[in-house]
Amino acid sequence: MRHQLATFKLDDRLYGVDVARVQEALKIQAHTPVPHAPRTVAGLVNLRGQVVLMVDLRARLGREPYGPDDEPMMMVVNIDGEPISLLVDAVGDVLELDPDTFGPPPPTLEESLQELVTGVYSMEDELLLSLDVDLAAQV
Template sequence: MAVQYITFTIAGGLYGIEVLQVEETLGHHNRTPVPLAPRGVAGLVNLRGQVVTTIDVRPKLGLPALSQDEESMMVVIDLHGESMSLLVDEVGEVLSVEADAFEPAPPTLSEEVRELVTGAYKLEGRLLLTLDVAAAVAA
């Protein structure tokens, strides 16, 4: 049985979120900063009248946070009925992978990365890391 993932890159790494969790993908939007927000909260974005919290997962991956004016893309997800967006470098394609090819996250990944992924799929020449959405947006 095949599973579909929306793919995206962050600092050269290939990540994916199951299609059913993704509402939409968008280009760069200006973010309104939130004073004293927890680490990783990149700001708020107005999407067609709905205020959406934007999360930068880079700090949780052990990477420097994006600056407010850096061009990024957004993957808008639905988490328990609430829309949130994740900042990513670039949105890729929808990939279908066989569910039985799913493997645990490789031990060679950093601890920060292993805490944010549920596992991996070996693709031709690349590794697709499946992002744990709940862990990625947790404060």
């Protein structure tokens, strides 16, 4: 059975999460900062009456967080039945991938990604990093 992954870009790398975990993808919305929160918390956003935590995935992966002038996309995922918004550079397509193309993360992968990437899919022209969405959403 082929794996369906919703994809997104972050720092010119292609990532994917199980499409069944994705609620929606949106342009960044007006949000409220959370005082004294870790740098991985970008704020809170109201999505149709529901308050949703925004996780800065750049900061979560050990990179420079998004600045006030950046316009990341929001990939809203379900974590234990609750929506969490992951901020990403760009949202991509849903891809159907053959499980035979899946392998362990390369040993050259940065340490900040080692715990969050469950493996990689070898595609024709690039690698797709499979992200552990539960760990990625932890702040």
